[in-house]
Amino acid sequence: MVAVKTFPMGGVHPPENKLTADSPIQVLDPPDEVSILLGQHIGAPAEPVVQKGDKVKVGTLIGEGKAFISANVHSTVSGTVKRVDEALDAAGFRKPAVVIAVEGDEWEDDIDRSPDLVTEITATPEEIIDRIKAAGIVGMGGAAFPTNVKYMVPEGKQVDTLVINGVECEPYLTADHRLMLEHTDEILVGIEVLRKALRVDRAVVGIELNKPDAIEAMTQGAERFPNIEVYGLKVQYPQGAEKQLIKAILDREVPGGKLPLDVGCVVNNVGTALAAYHEIQKNRPLIDRVVTVTGTSLSNRGNFLIRIGTPFARAIEAAGGMTDDVAKVIAGGPMMGKAVPDLSVPVTKGTSGILLLTKAEAEQRETVPCIRCSKCVEVCPVGLEPYLLEKLARVEYWEQSDEHDVLDCIECGSCTYICPSNRPLLDYIKVSKVKVHEMRRASTS
Amino acid sequence: MKSELTVRSIMWGVVIALLPVFAASALVFGIRAIMAVLVTSAACVATEYVIQRFFLRRQPTVDDGSAVVTGMLLAFNVSIAVPMWQLVVGAVVAIGVAKMAFGGIGTNPFNPALIGRAFMTVSFPVHMNTWALPRDQLLSLGVDRATGATPLGQIADALQLGEPLSAIAADLPSHTELFLGTVGGSMGEISALAVLIGGAYMLYRRLIPLETPVVFLGTLALITGLFWLFDPDSYADPLFHVLAGGAMLGAWFMATDMATSPMSRNGRILFAAGCGLLTAVIRLFGGFPEGVTYAILIMNAFVPLIDNKLRPPRFGKGAAR
Numbered sequence: 050m051v052a053v054k055t056f057p058m059g060g061v062h063p064p065e066n067k068l069t070a071d072s073p074i075q076v077l078d079p080p081d082e083v084s085i086l087l088g089q090h091i092g093a094p095a096e097p098v099v100q101k102g103d104k105v106k107v108g109t110l111i112g113e114g115k116a117f118i119s120a121n122v123h124s125t126v127s128g129t130v131k132r133v134d135e136a137l138d139a140a141g142f143r144k145p146a147v148v149i150a151v152e153g154d155e156w157e158d159d160i161d162r163s164p165d166l167v168t169e170i171t172a173t174p175e176e177i178i179d180r181i182k183a184a185g186i187v188g189m190g191g192a193a194f195p196t197n198v199k200y201m202v203p204e205g206k207q208v209d210t211l212v213i214n215g216v217e218c219e220p221y222l223t224a225d226h227r228l229m230l231e232h233t234d235e236i237l238v239g240i241e242v243l244r245k246a247l248r249v250d251r252a253v254v255g256i257e258l259n260k261p262d263a264i265e266a267m268t269q270g271a272e273r274f275p276n277i278e279v280y281g282l283k284v285q286y287p288q289g290a291e292k293q294l295i296k297a298i299l300d301r302e303v304p305g306g307k308l309p310l311d312v313g314c315v316v317n318n319v320g321t322a323l324a325a326y327h328e329i330q331k332n333r334p335l336i337d338r339v340v341t342v343t344g345t346s347l348s349n350r351g352n353f354l355i356r357i358g359t360p361f362a363r364a365i366e367a368a369g370g371m372t373d374d375v376a377k378v379i380a381g382g383p384m385m386g387k388a389v390p391d392l393s394v395p396v397t398k399g400t401s402g403i404l405l406l407t408k409a410e411a412e413q414r415e416t417v418p419c420i421r422c423s424k425c426v427e428v429c430p431v432g433l434e435p436y437l438l439e440k441l442a443r444v445e446y447w448e449q450s451d452e453h454d455v456l457d458c459i460e461c462g463s464c465t466y467i468c469p470s471n472r473p474l475l476d477y478i479k480v481s482k483v484k485v486h487e488m489r490r491a492s493t494s
Numbered sequence: 495m496k497s498e499l500t501v502r503s504i505m506w507g508v509v510i511a512l513l514p515v516f517a518a519s520a521l522v523f524g525i526r527a528i529m530a531v532l533v534t535s536a537a538c539v540a541t542e543y544v545i546q547r548f549f550l551r552r553q554p555t556v557d558d559g560s561a562v563v564t565g566m567l568l569a570f571n572v573s574i575a576v577p578m579w580q581l582v583v584g585a586v587v588a589i590g591v592a593k594m595a596f597g598g599i600g601t602n603p604f605n606p607a608l609i610g611r612a613f614m615t616v617s618f619p620v621h622m623n624t625w626a627l628p629r630d631q632l633l634s635l636g637v638d639r640a641t642g643a644t645p646l647g648q649i650a651d652a653l654q655l656g657e658p659l660s661a662i663a664a665d666l667p668s669h670t671e672l673f674l675g676t677v678g679g680s681m682g683e684i685s686a687l688a689v690l691i692g693g694a695y696m697l698y699r700r701l702i703p704l705e706t707p708v709v710f711l712g713t714l715a716l717i718t719g720l721f722w723l724f725d726p727d728s729y730a731d732p733l734f735h736v737l738a739g740g741a742m743l744g745a746w747f748m749a750t751d752m753a754t755s756p757m758s759r760n761g762r763i764l765f766a767a768g769c770g771l772l773t774a775v776i777r778l779f780g781g782f783p784e785g786v787t788y789a790i791l792i793m794n795a796f797v798p799l800i801d802n803k804l805r806p807p808r809f810g811k812g813a814a815r
Contacts, residue, residue: 058809426806
């Protein structure tokens, strides 16, 4: 029996549109050429350690994350480095990248590619953290924050619980859902690996109730792991937002500007737990991920295991191909994802979904004046006043925006989703956050 | 990704919620009530259209339904005895002065229908204070009909003459009559039942917050109840105060007006309590028998202050390790 829990304030319930929930994960073969970004994560880009003409295998280190917040990058294919250059990322920025012409599919020798489950964890906590860093593991839920950094608990902070995020509250996305169904045991061992690294006795997994089969599988699997508890959570967006998830499961509130560490938690996605399993138990760095490629127009939409660096176009082709009525391609889910500028952009460690919207689905209603309906205030899971933050942003009152806690916004987009006047509230808030950060930096320097 | 909610769906939803009130009004007051609602609605829409099209030179947005809401509420707020031309004047003031002069939808500080009503009360006191009695009115088109005091007016008159309420108890309508609406009063305030049906619909569609009508009517009942317990000969019982006059219509349809009520839940509770308090004070001690209009308008003026002081609770504030 799992208890129903949720976060206390705000939230919305958009149509779930989990069109690919029943589609088993399909393996997508490597394309002819991959473009692997060196900055796929939050923090400084990795520095290239290969040159044009170098031969690489699957798992060869090609970029080294040297800064404190950075991540290593590995080749996801075998072949020859064509150039070390720049490529467009999903947000439209040019980022340093390594372009590799694919030849065959040869893996580094020390990677264990057998399907056998390895349950015994021999690595020490220090080794686990070092190897997570070496393997280039970042948050797989979308934010792509380097995972090892979360595990370097500053002195004086006490952590007692590892929170594992299997919520997948974004509409359309089903990658984590399929992972929990098809790789249950690997994820559970991965959670044990992370739990060991964190030196805590308790790990909790949150899964939205719209995935009863995943809850069932994980609960059953967890019977063999006495330190792992599985919780079914109410279907309410943004249940998977870090602070909301902690509140829902543990009833602890992370204050604005603070981290989960401050309330004794570290949060990782189920995909991250799987990546940790792969590295620590199978010596396999982060080279691929499951991406939900979906949309009503796609005939073969589904969940694909895709090598990082594969262009979006290749993934879309595998899912049925572009049709004339597609107006927008979004990286991520419909609530927090961003429309991509070009289909050549590569899949990265943080790409949870590729969503195609038709002209009818992407149609924007006209923006009309605010009628003060207060729905944006009602749905904000942080208790902010989006209508006010929009007004302040339009007149560029950044000090007041700061006073009204604009930096606490988690950018879930519930306000923009609900606004009957179709106001781009989150767009204004994002601008405010940038400006407030600039203002704060200017005042401290 | 966008929800289905639009300004249009909200405003036309309120129009649908007003239909039971409209029906009750038509049943009790007859064809003239239907005409009055049509006239005020048409006049409100026309005023908004003309101002947007010819003065502001903008694309008119009258199809959003907000002017129709104001028109219907204006008619429901006045007596059936008011001549049609006065209704038109009220509508022009409601939309032209109270809404468009402040910038149109969402920007008006005061409820337009109530401003229209207040303007009419001071401009046309005779007709505005002539209350038709509901009997045998169904087919009467003229204003030459039986008139009399509203239930609240009866109480005010009795108290002015120094009579105890027990002396006029037989003349006062029963709670059941007040609930169903077979009493004198403005076109929309008579039937508490009709207002409740519309209110339930708005709650179901999530067009209004529950706290506003509950706190408004609860505060009114609490204060009038205290006085009634203390001296039932001078003060009517709390249920009478909730059911009589415009309290129900005001609490469900006018204090819940989005543009003119606070943005946070705490703010709305304070706002609604203020509406209930002022209604009670005006009814019990003021010069008018009824106080809902002015109670809401006065509280409307406090909305910017309330919004500034009563903010929604922030996530993570006051969190304990």
